Amino acid sequence: MSDRKFDAKQWYLSNFDIFESSLNGSKNEPFHDIRKRAIARFADLGFPTTRHEEWKYTSIAPILEHKFNLSTKPVAITETTLQRFLYEGSAKNILVFVNGHFDKKLSRVENKTKGLVIDNFKNVLSNGSKLPEKYHAGFERMDDETFSSLNTAFVNDGLYIHVPKGTIIEDPIVLLYLSDSQKDPFVAHPRNLIVAEEGSHLRLLECYHAISETAYFNNVVTEVFVEHQAVVDHIKIQEEGWQAFHIAKTQITQERRSVFNSVNIDLGGALIRNNLNVRLNAENCETHLFGFFLGTGTQLIDNHTFIDHAKPHCFSNELYKGILDDKSRGVFNGKIMVRPDAQKTNALQSNKTLLLTDDAAIFAKPQLEIFADDVKCTHGATIGQLDDEALFYLRARGIGENVALAMLRYAFAGDIFENIKINSVRKALAEKVFERLK
């Protein structure tokens, strides 16, 4: 006696009905129309298979086997548990979400700069304060594919930051998503919106951690607007649980003379897919994308990046490095589009992977689409193994084999960590990664 094949799409559609009935009064808000259109789009799109070009090397079948419930109730986390996930000196502005729900007790914002909003999304909406129309519209613009449509359909909470014109936020803003799925295998759809107004500076640290080791699914969408001459540093550290699924779309829109620096670190999770899209919407923008992924066991870590050079005189620099051990798999798909308008574009891309076993694999695909003629674009992908001569040199000085291997593996990726400008974070991550490389 076997079950009929579980219909994942139907499951998520029925999740929406449950969600809708839980909204009570707020389902009459204009916002809810956006949700309804998004779920309709999801119903049209369905889930992608490996026949879909964008998902060729990443089968999401393992996610769809689970009957994840929409996370409706917050789970209490103690201050002691929270401490495990904090970096020294980086907890002045911190927003904590547990299973997708804002935890007011654990969150705090010390920065009281006039006009600065660091809040949870739900609170902003329920206070009747309106998001600027421009950013509001973005909610639907995002929904060209399954997972962001799904996210929009279930939009409920997340981070909202609005940095007013000319404001410099020195302390990092920490966004912490904790997951405890022990009692309830849940799916959450966090939605983050970050607006850095003209000439402002912002440093955002976005972290994902698991408290339990059972399966759950975070389907995240983050939008960042980097306005004229604004500078945004974005560090994302993904340390989801070993059974966890994490699909994240991060959409950056840069305006004239803005700078966006991204460091994306993937250490956890069973199946990870990051879509990092940067649109260079005006001239003289600068973008730096750095990434590091470490795969062990049977982890699958998929990084898709897309830099859209829409306007001339922009510079983008991308370097992703991965170390894959055991039977882990990595995917790097780096798309760079240079539109006809975007003369004098300078785009660099490099992807380097270190394979520690014969069973580990990387699928690396640089994808350059250039429609302007006066541009400088370079890309390179290397796949390598450690240098035996270097290993012998270290051992010949008395360094044990495991430590020597860890030193060489870490050295391979060390330049990525150098781009993390928050010292305590860089140091703690370096130690953590070094220990895992032993």
Next chain:
Amino acid sequence: MLQINGLRVAVEGNEILKGVNLKVNRGEVHAIMGPNGSGKSTLANVLAGREEYEILGGEISYNGKNLLEVSPEDRAREGLFLAFQYPVEIPGVSMSNFLKTALNEIREYRGQEKLDAMEFFALVREKLQLVRMDEKFLSRSINEGFSGGEKKRNEIFQMAVLQPQLAVLDETDSGLDIDALKIVANGVNLLRGKNNAIIVVTHYQRLLNYIVPDFVHVLVQGQIVKSGDKKLAFKLEEIGYDWLKEDVEEIEKMVAA
């Protein structure tokens, strides 16, 4: 301290060392000379524990232990040091991190307290002066972008920090100008003492003007064909190092003459 008996070693199926015998006592400096391809570097690398060599026969005893069964790191921890002929560039690993890790792993093995950052820097600062290298050198990646001379001085610097019981210098003199040669020789001479031994592997006699050996061995085609005192090196100099003949009998004849 070191006793090598009938050592036979092959690389990729070719027998390079064909029965080498050598005895080194504490306080002695031995020079091993020979033409290219005679097996000098193979001997040095086998002592340090390089794994791609196939031991066909013979034994190496170091402080009473069977050295061939000891891992490269444990050999270093037991006080053996190889100054590499071709030091490897290791981007991303700083000299200070490298040396501090090495020193503390060795100390841990010997049951000594680890050095903290202050103690470590005090030690290395002193040793840097010995090889006339700048402190900035510590923050550079191992050998990355070093000139040939800097690489060789770096080997001597590491030796000075690690203070080995038995140091094996594999053609440390090759490619050095006279100033660098003096710095290297000075570093080696400072290590010299009644508890240490040094094996200098060299192609030329000139280094031996600065590091005066107690014994000189001539290695040709995988065998030590002649041993003597420092006068042997001068004698080799006189007959003009006609190594290219690479004919054991020929050389034996010349040396005996």
